[in-house]
Amino acid sequence: MRTKSGAYYELVEAMSQPGCPICRLVDRAVRQYVDVFFYENITNVERRAEIRAARGYCSAHGALLAGHARMLGVAIVQHDVINDVLREMNRLLPEAHARRLWLIGASLRRAVLDAIRPKRICPLCEYERDQERVLLHALTDAIHDELLRRAFAGSSGLCLPHVQILLQMRGLSTDRLRLLLQIERDILTTLKADLEEYLAKSNGSYDYRGMGKEADSPLRAIKLVSGRVLGRR
Ligand SMILES: [Zn+2]
Ligand SMILES: [Zn+2]
The missing domain is CATH 1.20.58 (Methane Monooxygenase Hydroxylase; Chain G, domain 1)
Known part of the structure; x- marks a missing residue:
């Protein structure tokens, strides 16, 4: 007989609760992942680079952070993202006295959009x-x-x-x-x-x-x- 996996028992348990069992278990898994990340893995360079490239978490997952106890970790991650976006924006929008040509119209829009737009999927969506x-x-x-x-x-x-x-x-x-x-x-x-x-x-x-x-x-x-x-x- 096949050995029953942890997922099997989790599914049976979730099926006795209201709502889609996959939604319930995925939601729990994501919350646990966020807890572990902000308590233990916040210094992980690779994970931080992923969040930066994703331009932060998507709206739904970003909302999870608002109530999170580990605000120091949240500050570190958000600072990473904003710092990266600003570096690009400062390059595209030089001060008025700078002797560089301004991008105009559609080119400016496209360039700023490229700077802000996520370069990868939200890491928590990926985990889900x-x-x-x-x-x-x-x-x-x-x-x-x-x-x-x-x-x-x-x-x-x-x-x-x-x-x-x-x-x-x-x-x-x-x-x-x-x-x-x-x-x-x-x-x-x-x-x-x-x-x-x-x-x-x-x-x-x-x-x-x-x-x-x-x-x-x-x-x-x-x-x-x-x-x-x-x-x-
Ligand atoms: Zn579902
Ligand atoms: Zn997401």
Whole structure:
């Protein structure tokens, strides 16, 4: 029998919680990564160069830093980025008395845009992407396992962005993928029925009997349809 990986148990546990299990685990992994980075790896030259080249983290991941306890690390990283951007801008926008030709119009715009624009993907988006693939592989590999299959069938399902990522991954068994998609289809069907119940009960002419499990279906639908996949798709 195949040894069950850490990802397997994490998935089963996440499936007992609300929302897409991949979104939940990826979110946790990113937060842990940020904690470790700002506490232990802030002096890592290679990581710092990546953040500089990315012109900092994307908006969604940048927002994670605002509440972070390690403001010293945040200051170091942001200083790196701003210093690099300013070096370029100072080169492109010399002081008025300098005897250099000013770039004008479209050339100036293009040059400043090049200076500010990220040269690589946000490092945290990249980390998320790796984590998603590991988890989606683990999910598909174990979908014939009774415990995991049941846990998935009883879960909120994968968000649609994660289904898209799954479908673009190579090396997955068609047989396993089909089973996974059938379960996902059943989850979507149940959610659709809940939304219809919600809509019917929200209609003024309906003989109101109070809301049941459909009460939070619009919120569940937001998570399922939009997920939390960030920045690059
Ligand atoms: Zn998701
Ligand atoms: Zn990002």
